[in-house]
Amino acid sequence: xxxxxQLDSHVSVSEGTPVLLRCNYSxxxxxxxxxxxxxxxxxxxxxxKYTSAAxxxxxxxxxxxxxxxxxxxxxxxxxxxxxxxxxxxxxxxRPPLGFxxxxxxxxxGTRLTIIP
Amino acid sequence: xxxxxQFPSHSVIEKGQTVxxxxxxxxxxxxxxxxxxxxxKEIKFLLHFVKESKQDESGMPNNRFLAERTxxxxxxxxxxxxxxxxxxxxxxxxSPRGALAKNxxxxxxxxxxxxx
Numbered sequence: 405x406x407x408x409x410q411l412d413s414h415v416s417v418s419e420g421t422p423v424l425l426r427c428n429y430s431x432x433x434x435x436x437x438x439x440x441x442x443x444x445x446x447x448x449x450x451x452x453k454y455t456s457a458a459x460x461x462x463x464x465x466x467x468x469x470x471x472x473x474x475x476x477x478x479x480x481x482x483x484x485x486x487x488x489x490x491x492x493x494x495x496x497x498r499p500p501l502g503f504x505x506x507x508x509x510x511x512x513g514t515r516l517t518i519i520p
Numbered sequence: 521x522x523x524x525x526q527f528p529s530h531s532v533i534e535k536g537q538t539v540x541x542x543x544x545x546x547x548x549x550x551x552x553x554x555x556x557x558x559x560x561k562e563i564k565f566l567l568h569f570v571k572e573s574k575q576d577e578s579g580m581p582n583n584r585f586l587a588e589r590t591x592x593x594x595x596x597x598x599x600x601x602x603x604x605x606x607x608x609x610x611x612x613x614x615s616p617r618g619a620l621a622k623n624x625x626x627x628x629x630x631x632x633x634x635x636x
Contacts (some may be wrong), residue, residue: 408562440627447524448611448627494563506551506615507565507576508625 405499406431410511418519423467423482425514427495430476437478438496438508439469448494454478456500465489490518524581524628531590532634534625538600541631545594545614552595553615553625554587558608566610569595569616602635609633 411426429437439451447468452463459471465488478495495511525544533539545552554566566585567577571592580587584603589595597608609632613625 438624445629447629448613450626453624500545505576506553506568506625507579508553508555508563508613509565510555510563512562 406435406499406509407499408495408509408511410493410495410514413512413515414515414517415503416517416519417485419487420484422460423480423489423516425483425493425495425516427480427508427511428476429478429495429497431497431499434500435497437469437471437498438498439463439467439478440479440494440496441491442494451480451493485516485518487518487520490516492516523614524614526530526610526625526628526631527630530634531619531630532636533602534636536578536601538598539633540600541597541598541599541610541633542558543595543614545612548616548627550592550616551615551625551632552589553613554597555611555613556608557630558605561608563611574626579598580588590622599633602633604635607633607635 407430409428437454440448441451443500452461454461454471462468467482493514496508499505499510527542533552550571552569555563557563565579568575569589572589586598609630611630615625
């Protein structure tokens with residue numbers, strides 16, 4: 405079984421300040437973890453993924469996330485927020501490849517607002 | 521290369537009517553997935569096709585939902601008869617087969633279904 409908890413439903417930061425979106429997961433195996441982003445009227449876009457390689461994962465648009473097994477966390481960060489980062493962000497878990505199960509399990513989403 | 525395309529973008533129907541949603545995956549992608557987000561809830565898995573075969577339909581809520589993928593290309597999701605609780609955003613995703621998948625599912629923009 406697997407589950408994801410996004411600890412904040414809404415986060416507001418000022419432009420140019422750091423972003424932290426928190427995610428904790430629960431899994432009975434070593435999962436693959438993802439962050440997806442959805443801008444208004446757009447599809448879900450993959451930001452980054454962790455699949456048991458390096459624990460610090462770099463994604464697009466300056467985002468990165470660190471996999472911490474001891475804390476079962478996969479928080480998303482960005483050093484300096486930009487207005488274009490305003491969107492909804494989803495933390496996602498899935499079983500590793502070869503597990504015979506490809507369904508993604510989503511968190512409830514965090515809506516990021518950027519204050520000018 | 522075209523991404524995952526979903527039609528319509530928005531559908532408004534009355535309770536008891538039938539609605540058919542369509543998904544065109546990325547060309548050449550054998551895997552096709554349907555997900556749904558009911559308002560205020562997380563995005564949840566509905567089912568997974570490999571080509572024209574249903575690999576996993578464990579997330580389908582009840583027998584009012586029928587998914588098809590004739591010929592292994594586009595897929596349709598029919599809701600008949602629609603109920604109020606079916607309102608939400610229906611997402612489709614696709615990925616290539618095997619190692620080419622790289623553990624990534626590519627999403628469409630979704631169809632927003634409103635049942636009145």
